[in-house]
């Protein structure tokens with residue numbers, strides 16, 4: 525009998541117990557076959573928080589993701605609520621509705637066991653791995669630009685009926701401990717000597733510069749205030765290159781357990797930071813193709829924002845059915861709303877730039893660094909590349925309002941890429 529059918533208390537699955545525990549789940553059996561003795565189960569979770577199993581059977585393959593009651597990266601000294609699986613499930617079904625095809629298909633959710641059974645994406649691999657290997661993904665910019673625009677717009681009161689949106693703000697506001705990780709690891713810990721911080725030796729002078737910059741820290745805290753209190757839209761909340769799976773021609777977004785309502789610029793800002801960290805780390809990973817690959821990464825950034833802007837403008841024209849910026853105030857009075865839209869896009873861009881800078885800091889200074897830099901064994905080289913990233917992050921936080929557009933952002937990246945600071 526399955527755990528769910530037996531109504532048993534939560535128990536973490538293992539390779540040995542999964543077959544017995546999950547037999548009887550119709551949607552899983554439909555995908556992989558009904559006889560669990562024929563299932564081949566592997567645990568492949570390499571993230572910071574959860575168990576992830578690949579279940580392969582005679583009919584096909586599925587993924588089982590289960591939350592652990594603690595942070596996997598740290599151990600049971602850092603407990604973490606199982607309810608994050610509930611929020612992840614609700615985020616996934618909303619993302620699937622708002623941007624069809626952008627996320628894995630969900631087959632089954634078991635709240636008590638904090639587990640989600642979902643589509644096995646193949647031959648997809650984690651995007652971060654592809655970027656480290658210097659592989660390109662066709663259509664990446666367009667796909668992620670569309671995802672960010674559609675989820676931002678359709679999860680907000682530009683589009684949603686206010687009662688539904690407010691109910692969702694209420695629903696997701698129960699996800700407390702997970703955003704709290706972001707509030708400390710992303711926005712706070714990099715800027716003081718927090719217990720779980722670590723950094724590459726040699727970065728001490730730049731760390732002193734960042735921590736000595738009260739104006740910059742105040743701007744980060746202002747952004748944290750926005751992140752914690754602005755409920756513009758439903759965010760993915762952790763949109764880095766480890767939350768995207770890709771082939772040569774396709775990308776899908778996974779892992780929205782950090783979902784919360786927040787500012788529209790958050791997801792695209794975090795994503796941009798991860799492209800920039802891929803960019804700055806490339807000299808350690810590439811040979812003759814270095815410049816061409818770095819330029820491709822910058823094209824992905826400009827392309828993502830172009831797709832975001834174009835899709836946001838289309839949705840503004842065709843789906844502005846919420847209480848915000850109603851046609852009654854603009855088009856119905858013979859006035860275009862283009863300026864209002866562009867001003868909003870400008871605000872989103874500025875938030876994205878500041879978030880981008882903050883994310884560039886946290887991945888080198890607090891807990892949970894990026895493989896892009898971490899896998900560089902030559903410590904002096906790693907420090908020399910990370911410092912470019914950290915300096916540009918500071919510039920973005922301090923000057924978010926003056927960066928004209930994605931082309932200017934890319935010029936800035938090229939300039940820091942040529943700097944030898946250490």
Ligand code: SR1
Nearest residue numbers: 572595597705709762892
């Ligand atoms: C303790 S969790 C550390 C990080 O892993 C997740 O993917 C989030 O990025 C979080 O900040």
Ligand code: MG
Nearest residue numbers: 571762767779
């Ligand atoms: Mg994750």
